[in-house]
Amino acid sequence: MNPHTATPRILDGIAIAAGIKAEVAHQVRQLGPQGITPGLAVILVGDVPASQIYVRSKVKTCGELGIYSEMITPPETITTEEMLDLIAKLNAREDIDGILIQLPLPAHVDTRRLLEAVAPEKDVDGFHPINAGRLLAEGYSGATTSRSGKLALAPCTPAGIMEILRRSDIPIAGKNAVVIGRSDIVGKPAASMLLNASATVTVCHSRTHNLARFTREADILVAAIGRSGFVTPDMIKPGATLIDVGINRITDQSQVDEFFPGDEARAALFAKRGSTVVGDIHPAAFALSGAYTPVPGGVGALTIAMLMQNTVTAARSRRSTLDRA
Numbered sequence: 001m002n003p004h005t006a007t008p009r010i011l012d013g014i015a016i017a018a019g020i021k022a023e024v025a026h027q028v029r030q031l032g033p034q035g036i037t038p039g040l041a042v043i044l045v046g047d048v049p050a051s052q053i054y055v056r057s058k059v060k061t062c063g064e065l066g067i068y069s070e071m072i073t074p075p076e077t078i079t080t081e082e083m084l085d086l087i088a089k090l091n092a093r094e095d096i097d098g099i100l101i102q103l104p105l106p107a108h109v110d111t112r113r114l115l116e117a118v119a120p121e122k123d124v125d126g127f128h129p130i131n132a133g134r135l136l137a138e139g140y141s142g143a144t145t146s147r148s149g150k151l152a153l154a155p156c157t158p159a160g161i162m163e164i165l166r167r168s169d170i171p172i173a174g175k176n177a178v179v180i181g182r183s184d185i186v187g188k189p190a191a192s193m194l195l196n197a198s199a200t201v202t203v204c205h206s207r208t209h210n211l212a213r214f215t216r217e218a219d220i221l222v223a224a225i226g227r228s229g230f231v232t233p234d235m236i237k238p239g240a241t242l243i244d245v246g247i248n249r250i251t252d253q254s255q256v257d258e259f260f261p262g263d264e265a266r267a268a269l270f271a272k273r274g275s276t277v278v279g280d281i282h283p284a285a286f287a288l289s290g291a292y293t294p295v296p297g298g299v300g301a302l303t304i305a306m307l308m309q310n311t312v313t314a315a316r317s318r319r320s321t322l323d324r325a
């Protein structure tokens with residue numbers, strides 16, 4: 001075993017996100033004299049409390065960066081046809097550069113059809129098949145521009161992961177990257193971006209046999225599973241970079257004791273709020289890593305920053321200040 005003794009580096013997502021937001025605000029200011037204010041429309045259907053929190057913080061960040069935002073809140077009972085109509089109107093609006101449909105949608109609505117109805121050039125979540133296809137075909141490995149310098153609207157969370165790695169000077173080319181999880185919004189695009197950045201990529205998922213034999217080879221391990229503390233210390237290569245995408249709310253004292261023994265700040269927070277969050281990587285594994293993203297304060301902080309970047313990229317592209325794709 002590789003005796004890794006150095007203190008792991010904490011990859012501070014909040015600081016990295018602040019840097020990106022400052023850059024986005026600068027881009028917005030540059031567009032001002034051209035009469036362009038980037039605009040984002042966020043559609044929030046029904047009353048899902050977690051979604052309301054996410055949407056509010058997206059709208060708030062738009063305000064901070066000088067981006068116009070509009071929140072549209074149809075009732076839970078809205079039909080697919082009515083949603084299609086709403087999306088068509090937003091597609092046609094000149095002042096709206098980005099359209100975001102907050103997921104999950106109610107079960108009676110055809111989510112896939114709606115995501116495909118968003119104009120690809122306004123698809124700031126990067127979920128439209130055109131943008132998913134471009135991610136593979138054009139080989140981009142993050143937000144802003146592709147290899148050919150064209151519009152790149154990449155899914156925000158994986159684009160944020162790439163920014164964390166790049167801005168922390170973590171080498172990617174030639175490294176073994178293992179992604180656990182193959183969702184369309186995190187795992188698959190993260191694997192594509194790492195591949196495009198010349199890592200040797202392995203994707204593991206719920207049907208992978210003996211997952212640890214892959215994760216132990218990972219120089220960069222991305223966990224996007226949705227299971228508290230799933231990756232344990234015995235599953236990692238000492239010195240690896242650990243990227244923890246998971247956000248799992250825990251409400252049991254026994255879990256707090258298991259994941260955060262002796263962590264008084266966490267215990268106090270839990271006592272106050274009755275819950276806390278843990279990632280998909282067991283915190284004990286972080287101690288063996290070379291660098292890791294904490295939860296909270298890691299990957300999660302980047303998602304909104306990348307959404308803001310995508311909105312400005314979409315505005316610049318659509319309004320011809322950047323090459324059209």
Ligand code: NAD
Nearest residue numbers: 157181182183186205206224225226245246247299300303
């Ligand atoms: P998902 O449920 O769509 O996908 C989970 C993936 O994990 C699946 O591909 C599945 O194959 C894999 N998986 C499940 N059980 C497994 C097992 N036992 N072994 C190996 N693989 C297994 O989830 P998602 O939307 O990709 O989200 C994953 C996590 O990331 C969640 O905790 C979510 O809250 C979090 N998330 C965070 C952000 C952020 O901004 N930080 C954004 C999106 C998702």
